Amino acid sequence: MINVTKPFLPPIQEYLEYISGIYKRTWLTNNGPLVNELEIQLRNYLGTPHLLFLTNGTVALQLAIKALDLKGEIVTTPFSYVATTSSIVWEGCKPVFADVDPLTMNISPESIERAITSDTSAILTTHVYGNPCEIDAIDVIAKKHNLKVIYDAAHCFGTTYKGKSVFQYGDISTTSFHATKLFHTIEGGAVFCNSPEILKKIAYMRNFGHDTPESFTELGINGKNSEVHAAMGLCNLKYADEILAKRKTLSDRYDFALKCLKHTKPTINQSAKFNYAYYPVILQNEEIVERIIYNLNDNQIFPRRYFYPSLNTCLPYLEKSVMPNSETLSKKVITLPLYHDLSFEEIDFISRIILRTQNN
Numbered sequence: 001m002i003n004v005t006k007p008f009l010p011p012i013q014e015y016l017e018y019i020s021g022i023y024k025r026t027w028l029t030n031n032g033p034l035v036n037e038l039e040i041q042l043r044n045y046l047g048t049p050h051l052l053f054l055t056n057g058t059v060a061l062q063l064a065i066k067a068l069d070l071k072g073e074i075v076t077t078p079f080s081y082v083a084t085t086s087s088i089v090w091e092g093c094k095p096v097f098a099d100v101d102p103l104t105m106n107i108s109p110e111s112i113e114r115a116i117t118s119d120t121s122a123i124l125t126t127h128v129y130g131n132p133c134e135i136d137a138i139d140v141i142a143k144k145h146n147l148k149v150i151y152d153a154a155h156c157f158g159t160t161y162k163g164k165s166v167f168q169y170g171d172i173s174t175t176s177f178h179a180t181k182l183f184h185t186i187e188g189g190a191v192f193c194n195s196p197e198i199l200k201k202i203a204y205m206r207n208f209g210h211d212t213p214e215s216f217t218e219l220g221i222n223g224k225n226s227e228v229h230a231a232m233g234l235c236n237l238k239y240a241d242e243i244l245a246k247r248k249t250l251s252d253r254y255d256f257a258l259k260c261l262k263h264t265k266p267t268i269n270q271s272a273k274f275n276y277a278y279y280p281v282i283l284q285n286e287e288i289v290e291r292i293i294y295n296l297n298d299n300q301i302f303p304r305r306y307f308y309p310s311l312n313t314c315l316p317y318l319e320k321s322v323m324p325n326s327e328t329l330s331k332k333v334i335t336l337p338l339y340h341d342l343s344f345e346e347i348d349f350i351s352r353i354i355l356r357t358q359n360n
Helices: 012-025 033-046 057-067 082-090 109-115 135-145 196-205 227-237 240-257 286-298 324-332 344-359
Strands: 051-054 073-076 094-097 120-126 148-152 172-176 189-192 210-212 279-282 333-336
Touching: 012 033, 012 227, 033 051, 033 227, 051 057, 051 196, 057 082, 057 120, 057 148, 057 172, 057 189, 057 196, 073 082, 082 094, 082 120, 109 135, 120 135, 135 148, 227 240, 240 279, 240 344, 286 324, 286 333, 286 344, 324 333
Parallel strands: 073 094, 073 120, 120 148, 148 172
Antiparallel strands: 051 189, 172 189, 279 333
């Protein structure tokens, strides 16, 4: 069976060495030494000034909205995982969708402008598949309208923009370290920001708002992560460069094997160094998407319609709206299997099935 993804796992002995230390210390959670070590190593690896390791990427989004004290409307993308939108609703704000660019699949700056009203407080959008949004244009719009910017950078470990980690942009960037991600801590996430004051606020918020064991400075939740999860992150971080390089090699193999496929791929931001987090293909229509998925599934291969359906059409707690580009793309895109130990032979097998389906 070939799934759309499979977690990278380090040599088990390396992980068990960390686990042994955890057993000796009996310090399992609550800002333990491995959590602190992981935060330091991630800052050094990514070149980011401030970050906090959190429970998951969804909590990261929720804390970002709360830390910026956002109210009213937040302009967001319909082409993303549901957590991007549901976090806005969860925090008592109203998501207002702006359509995406048909080439990049990221939110369109022109569509953002059209969505802004007097009630808009922020822009929250996703760097889709690890491909950076039009950051400079979004920054101009945000300054023009006095809006905050949050980037859902769940796909972006290892992506850079203009020579810096993409996590450094926006008022706050968030990411996911879920097991399906390029770099993972089994479950986990992080917030990044350039403001030490905001970071300090989130640091209190992730631990119930505690200032001391007996006093509180903020309204908080339990957004901490554990020593066991940090241990996996410390192991995996040693292999990050190797993982990034391998994913490019595998993506190049797909490019070669699928050169006769009638498809397009997202246009990558020219100012970015891409991390090859996913391998999406945009096909001619939904009918060929469904046929390819059927034939792949018949051979125990499981790609994903990621993202499908477009969020403006399917959430029961929101009024439906019309986003033509997002709706069209969501019906035509498939992300193909891509993970560290996927072989060239498996890629060639997947590709032959796809091409045979297209030609029949």
